[in-house]
Amino acid sequence: MKIAFVGKGGSGKTTLSALFIRHLAATGRPVIAVDADINQHLGPALGLSDDQAARLPSLGAHLPEIKEYLRGSNPRIASAEAMIKTTPPGHGSRLLRIVEENPVYAACARPVALDEDSVRLLVTGTFTEEDLGVACYHSKVGAVELLLNHLVDGPDEYVVTDMTAGSDSFASGLFTRFDLTFLVAEPTRKGVSVYRQYKEYARDFGVRLKVVGNKVQGAEDLAFLRREVGEDLLAAFGHSEWVRRLEQGAEPALNALEPENRAVLERLRDQVDAAYDARDAHKYTQQAVHFHLRNAESWGNAKAGTDLATQVDPSFVLHAAPPSEAAASEVHDEAAARV
Template sequence: MKIAFVGKGGSGKTTLSALFIRHLAAAGRPVIAVDADINQHLGPALGLTDDQAAELPSLGAHLPEIKEYLRGGNPRIASAAEMIKTTPPGRGSRLLRIVEENPVYAACARPVALDEGSVRLLVTGAFTDEDLGVACYHSKVGAVELLLNHLVDGQHEYVVTDMTAGSDSFASGLFTRFDLTFLVAEPTRKGVSVYRQYKEYARDFGVALRVVGNKVQSEDDLAYLRREVGDDLLAAFGQSDWVRRLEQGAGPALDSLEPENRAVLELLREELDLAFQLRDPQRYTAQAVDFHLRNAESWGNAKAGVDLATQVDPSFVLDQTALDLATVRTDTAGARV
């Protein structure tokens, strides 16, 4: 299952992402955590020190090698240099699983030990001085889009992505790569306005969107969210002394989280089980192809110097069958990223 947390800056989406990751880990579920926010705070929210977080390898720094690995023996892709962030997989491509060892994870993922278990953490990497004035942050999150386009995941396996704030997610097709998107909204006009904007942008793409209220202090706050958000409101996370201690640098155990707030995390997990029943691999693959063709025509063909539409394998669907039939999976021990 692929999950995104989005919301206004300061809404608490990173905190709720981290809490949900810990909740899943406590249940013994395999989890890959992805920090795709321009402000890289997911690692510290999971308990890393600032120094440890700064030492995490970035996906962006390994993008050429990631492309080479995922290309595999796909005959439609002559070289990794011809791949862009939206390049879809086809027969011969290497596909990823959440529970496996591969060179991409070896190079870019790092285990984070929690009281409740362990998760793998991937980070896009911070915006650097070298990027100023010459690059946009979406060039970094392109690595996440590429990985999710090549990932075959199961019901009780999770990729949880902390997305960049506001509606910036719509600058790429990444917003369509999730089974469920949780929008974290404070009970304020600004919090609700981000929800409305996100809902409007996502409307034509079948994005499954549920709202999680945060910093809800009273029944009036809850009533406000219900009135403004309607049936999209899934749950409301209340004021939390536990979260305040966490933000002050303490490391409280998850089982000391307020029961009513722990129940919210479980409700999110239950909602994912429902979303799993609605998965449509053909639609997921078709959306990847659609965004690839858009990017190819807009800028990709000029950059690569070839017609990237020829990379599309019209008979390929990203599902379990594709994983079972993948032809290039025996040489991973020799591959290096």
């Protein structure tokens, strides 16, 4: 399952996404955590020191190798240089699995040990000196969109992405790459305004959106969210001394999290698992193609010097069913020789 956490800056979306990642890992489920926020705080929220987080390899720095691996032997893609962030997979493309070893994970993913298990962490990376004044952040999160376009996942496998704040997520097709999106909202007018904006933008694309209230202090806060959000309100996370200790640099055990807040995380997991049964592989693939064609016409064709619409394989559908172990082994052996 592919899950996104979005919300207004300061709403607590990184904290809640990190808590959800910890909760999933504690149940023994495989998890890949992705920090796609312009402010890279997911690593520290998972317990890394600032120095450890700063040393994490970035997806953006390895984008040429990632493209070369993913294009595989797809005859519609002449070279890695011809790929853009929205290039969809086709026959011959290499697909990623959550539970596997491959050159992309070897270069970009790092294990993060938690108190009950561990997860793989991928980060988009921060601005470099060369980026300042000449690049937008969406050039970096494009690597995440490319990966999710090529990722096949099954039940009880999770990719949790901490997205950039506010409505910036809509600057690309990345917002359609998830089975479920959790919008973290404080019980304030500003908090719910982001919800309204996100829901309006996402309406035409069938994005499954659920609101998680955060910093909810009592019955009045909860009533406010219910009045403003309605049936999209899934759960409310209340005051937490556990979170306060974590933000102060302590490492409290997850089993010390308040029972009512742990129950919120379990409700989120139940909602995610239910969303898996409702996924539509054809629609998911069609949306990838839709945004690829839009990006190709807008800027991609000019940059690549060719018609990127020819990269679309009309007979390919990204199904959730994993490739056979034999096929996967063959792909990885070939990849190891190339990357």
